[in-house]
Amino acid sequence: MSNLVQDCIFCKIIRNEIPAYTVFENDDVKAFLDISQVTKGHVLIIPKKHLINFFDYSQEDAAKYLQYIPKIAQAIKASDKNIKGLNVFVNNGEIAGQVVMHSHIHLVPRYDENDGVNVPHINHAAEYTPEAYQEVANTIKQHLS
Known part of the structure; x- marks a missing residue:
């Protein structure tokens, strides 16, 4: 367990200072029930290294920590025959809704269309020309390393 922060609630969960309903744990990650339970079986996966969000990840961090998403997602689905789908959310930064500043x-x-979970889908396609799309794509490409 490297780079844990003293006052981070998720680091405290990793150190077992705060109880959690753990569903999976190894040397790399801990997965536990989100206390809010947006829907039954809502799980958080956190790295055992204190990373604030994806903007802090290296390629190695991504390979090390994100590989567990399918395994845990499959276990969630298998746990209840009524599960028909699964949303995977990551909020990066306060403006994106991140509340705990430890990557999760x-x-x-998802059980049915009326479960109260609303994932917004906003379509701005009419505001873009092919040239505008290409300009945005080119600008992002210039910053890949």
């Missing part, structure tokens, strides 16, 4: 991935099981 939400796995939210």
Whole structure:
């Protein structure tokens, strides 16, 4: 357990200073029930290294920590025959809704269309020309390392 922060609630969960309903744990990650339970079986996956969000990840961090998403998602689905889908959410930064500043991935099981979970989908396609799309793509490509 490297780079843990003293006052981070998720680091405290990793150190077992705060109880959690753990569903999976190894040397790399801990996965536990989100206390809010947006839907039954809502799980958080956190790295055992204090990373604030994906902007802090290296390629190695991503390979090390994100590889567990399918395994845990499959276990969630297998746990209840009524689960028909799963949303995977990651909020990066306060403006994106991140509340705890320790990287975490939400796995939210979906049971039916009327479960109260609303994932916004905003379509701005009419505001873009092919040239505008290409300009945005080119600008992002210039910053890949």
